[in-house]
Amino acid sequence: xxxxxxxxxxxxxxxxxxxxxxxxxxxxxxxxxxxxxxxxxxxxxxxxxxxxxxxxxxxxxxxxxxxxxxxxxxxxxxxxxxxxxxxxxxxxxxxxxxxxxxxxxxxxxxxxxxxxxxxxxxxxxxxxxxxxxxxxxxxxxxxxxxxxxxxxxxxxxxxxxxxxxxxxxxxxxxxxxxxxxxxxxxxxxxxxxxxx
Amino acid sequence: xxxxxxxxxxxxxxxxxxxxxxxxxxxxxxxxxxxxxxxxxxxxxxxxxxxxxxxxxxxxxxxxxxxxxxxxxxxxxxxxxxxxxxxxxxxxxxxxxxxxxxxxxxxxxxxxxxxxxxxxxxxxxxxxxxxxxxxxxxxxxxxxxxxxxxxxxxxxxxxxxxxxxxxxxxxxxxxxxxxxxxxxxxxxxxxxxxxxxxxxxxxxxxxxxxxxxxxxxxxxxxxxxxxxxxxxxxxxxxxxxxxxxxxxxxxxxxxxxxxxxxxxxxxxxxxxxxxxxxxxxxxxxxxx
Numbered sequence: 001x002x003x004x005x006x007x008x009x010x011x012x013x014x015x016x017x018x019x020x021x022x023x024x025x026x027x028x029x030x031x032x033x034x035x036x037x038x039x040x041x042x043x044x045x046x047x048x049x050x051x052x053x054x055x056x057x058x059x060x061x062x063x064x065x066x067x068x069x070x071x072x073x074x075x076x077x078x079x080x081x082x083x084x085x086x087x088x089x090x091x092x093x094x095x096x097x098x099x100x101x102x103x104x105x106x107x108x109x110x111x112x113x114x115x116x117x118x119x120x121x122x123x124x125x126x127x128x129x130x131x132x133x134x135x136x137x138x139x140x141x142x143x144x145x146x147x148x149x150x151x152x153x154x155x156x157x158x159x160x161x162x163x164x165x166x167x168x169x170x171x172x173x174x175x176x177x178x179x180x181x182x183x184x185x186x187x188x189x190x191x192x193x194x195x196x
Numbered sequence: 197x198x199x200x201x202x203x204x205x206x207x208x209x210x211x212x213x214x215x216x217x218x219x220x221x222x223x224x225x226x227x228x229x230x231x232x233x234x235x236x237x238x239x240x241x242x243x244x245x246x247x248x249x250x251x252x253x254x255x256x257x258x259x260x261x262x263x264x265x266x267x268x269x270x271x272x273x274x275x276x277x278x279x280x281x282x283x284x285x286x287x288x289x290x291x292x293x294x295x296x297x298x299x300x301x302x303x304x305x306x307x308x309x310x311x312x313x314x315x316x317x318x319x320x321x322x323x324x325x326x327x328x329x330x331x332x333x334x335x336x337x338x339x340x341x342x343x344x345x346x347x348x349x350x351x352x353x354x355x356x357x358x359x360x361x362x363x364x365x366x367x368x369x370x371x372x373x374x375x376x377x378x379x380x381x382x383x384x385x386x387x388x389x390x391x392x393x394x395x396x397x398x399x400x401x402x403x404x405x406x407x408x409x410x411x412x413x414x415x416x417x418x419x420x421x422x423x424x425x426x427x428x429x430x431x432x433x434x435x436x437x438x439x440x441x442x443x444x445x446x447x448x449x450x451x452x453x454x455x456x457x458x459x460x461x462x463x464x465x466x467x468x469x470x471x472x473x474x475x476x477x478x479x480x481x482x483x484x
Binding site: 051054088121122127145158169190 | 212214217218219220243244245246248249250251252256257258259262263266280309310353354358359360367375390391393394395396398399400401404432436443455466467469470
């Protein structure tokens with residue numbers, strides 16, 4: 001096809017397309033080892049995922065978005081946060097794509113790039129866990145849950161379960177702590193919250 | 197490793213992890229009882245820390261690696277490191293593989309801890325210890341019969357699924373093998389591998405409740421007396437997120453194992469359960 005003449009180009013509408021798919025798919029592959037380009041949309045992952053009803057895109061749709069290079073849609077979606085990494089998709093994929101590893105990589109990319117998080121309450125929870133780990137070296141469930149409730153404001157949601165757990169002494173009042181907690185604090189120096 | 201070698205080596209480093217150390221101490225206590233009965237010496241890793249869990253994995257890869265690596269730096273060479281929590285097992289093994297492949301990162305971490313990190317360490321689940329011990333010996337050690345106990349083996353999602361760890365051994369079917377050797381009856385046609393909801397149980401219970409209900413329903417439909425889990429978090433989620441009237445007791449694998457091996461202090465584990473398992477245990481005692 002010959003190039004349009006200057007007059008033609010002036011009248012043609014320029015169509016914005018998504019960025020070329022290669023860089024994004026390569027980046028995710030490099031981070032996760034998942035061979036995303038192998039996917040032919042059989043939807044085994046979407047059908048097997050126990051959490052699919054809480055997602056905005058099924059896992060196979062996330063793969064498709066990646067193949068199309070639609071970075072923003074992928075990094076802002078709920079799906080990557082609803083995924084808990086149970087690996088059902090990875091074990092069912094006939095093409096051997098480690099979809100759970102792909103989700104791992106996408107969550108990290110969303111955090112690092114500072115995009116609007118599709119399901120912010122989940123990142124709030126992870127932050128609370130990390131606060132507890134930074135302070136104690138171990139997870140202290142009571143302070144994690146209280147911190148999480150403070151962040152999300154759902155004080156009265158789920159109170160019955162919390163009380164039952166307290167009554168059965170499943171929520172310890174005091175944390176179990178690492179003695180050399182300085183070694184743990186040092187590890188947190190790499191954490192993005194500190195570097196910003 | 198040959199079985200003969202396995203029998204001789206009874207010393208193990210032991211990584212309890214946060215859940216077993218706090219929320220689910222009954223799992224830890226019963227595991228210790230079972231180990232004592234079988235002559236395994238589980239030596240707790242001195243000053244261990246959280247494996248990093250899903251939260252570090254989600255938020256920062258270096259942090260996640262560092263947390264797991266510190267634990268590996270605390271493990272003495274010459275004996276395997278045993279974990280009971282499948283997620284801890286997964287993150288510890290992932291870190292070992294990662295450090296093997298990245299000597300520079302390993303050197304940095306060794307410098308920061310002031311200790312070497314043993315990347316050749318064997319990291320195994322407690323089920324592997326039992327397999328090495330041998331099922332015939334195990335059934336000979338039984339003090340109480342589990343005859344008549346119909347259980348669903350509930351593995352959850354992590355114990356043999358993550359493909360990144362394909363090189364390691366998996367434990368599909370081992371819980372049934374062990375418990376059948378002790379006289380219990382496995383109910384195969386229920387949801388044994390369906391994910392329990394993991395941390396969504398804390399953040400989004402409305403997503404998790406229907407999943408848990410489905411798991412419990414499948415066990416009830418299969419006429420099981422109880423579910424026996426390989427994972428402490430699964431045990432908790434299956435107990436607290438079941439919103440049905442049907443309530444089946446959920447046991448930690450180690451509790452039933454220790455019970456069969458003659459442990460006496462099971463009452464204090466069972467009072468910590470949210471679904472009271474004592475009727476099932478009484479029925480078992482009556483049948484014996």
